[in-house]
Amino acid sequence: MELIAELKDKKAEMASWRQHLHQFPEIAYEEEMTSDFVAEKLKSFGIEVHRGLGKTGVVGVIHGQDSGDGTSPSIGLRADMDALPMEEQTNLAYASRHTNRMHACGHDGHTTMLLGAAEHLARHRHFSGTVYCIFQPAEEGGNAGARSMIDDGLFDKVPMESIWGMHNWPGLEAGRALAHVGPAMAGADIFILTIEGVGGHAAMPHQTKDPIVAAGMVTIALQTLVSRQLDPFDQAVISLTKLEAGSAFNVIPSIATVGGTLRTMKAETRKDFLQKIEAVAKTAAQVTGCDVSMEVRPGYPPTINHEADALFARGVISDVLGKDGLDTDLTPTMGAEDFSYMLQHKEGAYIWLGAGTDSQNLHSPLYDFNDELLPMGASLWVRMVEAKLPTQTG
Ligand SMILES: [Zn+2]
Numbered sequence: 001m002e003l004i005a006e007l008k009d010k011k012a013e014m015a016s017w018r019q020h021l022h023q024f025p026e027i028a029y030e031e032e033m034t035s036d037f038v039a040e041k042l043k044s045f046g047i048e049v050h051r052g053l054g055k056t057g058v059v060g061v062i063h064g065q066d067s068g069d070g071t072s073p074s075i076g077l078r079a080d081m082d083a084l085p086m087e088e089q090t091n092l093a094y095a096s097r098h099t100n101r102m103h104a105c106g107h108d109g110h111t112t113m114l115l116g117a118a119e120h121l122a123r124h125r126h127f128s129g130t131v132y133c134i135f136q137p138a139e140e141g142g143n144a145g146a147r148s149m150i151d152d153g154l155f156d157k158v159p160m161e162s163i164w165g166m167h168n169w170p171g172l173e174a175g176r177a178l179a180h181v182g183p184a185m186a187g188a189d190i191f192i193l194t195i196e197g198v199g200g201h202a203a204m205p206h207q208t209k210d211p212i213v214a215a216g217m218v219t220i221a222l223q224t225l226v227s228r229q230l231d232p233f234d235q236a237v238i239s240l241t242k243l244e245a246g247s248a249f250n251v252i253p254s255i256a257t258v259g260g261t262l263r264t265m266k267a268e269t270r271k272d273f274l275q276k277i278e279a280v281a282k283t284a285a286q287v288t289g290c291d292v293s294m295e296v297r298p299g300y301p302p303t304i305n306h307e308a309d310a311l312f313a314r315g316v317i318s319d320v321l322g323k324d325g326l327d328t329d330l331t332p333t334m335g336a337e338d339f340s341y342m343l344q345h346k347e348g349a350y351i352w353l354g355a356g357t358d359s360q361n362l363h364s365p366l367y368d369f370n371d372e373l374l375p376m377g378a379s380l381w382v383r384m385v386e387a388k389l390p391t392q393t394g
């Protein structure tokens with residue numbers, strides 16, 4: 001098997017949709033023009049449309065053939081629609097027309113690949129059961145559009161057995177793809193340690209409990225956590241990124257704060273290390289008699305592909321992109337992704353589709369989605385559905 005010929009022929013039309021979306025980027029929960037565009041396209045393909053989940057989310061429902069055995073299997077395909085709050089510097093003819101807004105992560109392309117697949121699926125209906133095309137808002141910036149859609153009842157209103165996501169991936173050759181077995185993206189949490197001491201005169205430190213010295217001890221002590229307490233076969237990062245204390249040169253302050261981010265690949269490690277960070281910080285701050293309290297601002301959980309589904313996706317990738325098209329080498333990334341919430345509820349996997357070795361990095365002001373990927377991503381979606389929900393006649 002290979003790319004679907006009809007989708008190859010549709011590349012220029014899909015590129016025009018993608019470049020239109022690129023010109024009018026919208027950020028988290030403001031995807032009004034984008035969701036209108038998506039809903040109108042879906043309707044024009046004869047697809048039932050539901051709106052309003054997660055504020056600006058759109059779901060297209062495509063019914064296939066009768067499964068023949070009384071069951072009605074179903075599958076969810078997810079694309080993200082939001083852009084980033086940044087200025088584009090590409091000078092492209094179709095560059096962003098919105099100030100401080102840019103599609104620098106390729107969500108314009110993801111939306112288009114799923115639209116292309118939706119049209120093909122609606123025209124041929126060569127599958128049994130139901131396909132839900134889920135266009136979500138607010139993936140970027142910790143805004144958790146995926147979770148908003150779930151909180152608004154996504155999986156109750158449109159029940160499905162499995163869900164699948166896809167992201168373009170610069171650095172991997174265009175025309176290659178992969179699905180990690182297990183963790184694909186990290187979980188990312190923010191923590192803020194407040195170190196409380198007793199302030200006083202800088203010349204009389206013995207009358208104080210110095211939170212600045214404690215903050216130094218805490219900073220050093222936390223460096224030992226990943227190196228000494230993490231299983232070498234597991235992965236985590238602790239980076240301290242904020243250190244604040246004091247307002248005068250002759251005053252020992254009463255409070256210092258140390259903040260940072262924890263990145264983990266497993267739910268257990270995440271829980272364990274959040275506890276360890278607090279425990280180690282408390283112990284280290286004891287050096288000067290200070291107390292520590294910790295606030296956690298939870299971010300996206302790790303994105304963990306279900307093993308059997310990742311292997312299934314690899315089969316589809318090999319079918320569509322060829323044996324050489326399947327990459328099995330790329331390591332997971334410490335970046336985070338809110339598709340993780342969907343994989344906490346449903347089976348499925350997150351696929352990386354190579355954007356080319358010469359592509360600018362995601363979130364660069366020079367980045368542009370590679371339109372060569374449009375027929376590839378759309379073909380992968382269609383073949384995924386046909387393989388997962390086969391018809392009676394095959
Ligand atoms: Zn991004």
Ligand SMILES: [Zn+2]
Pocket residue numbers: 105106107139167
């Ligand atoms: Zn993205």
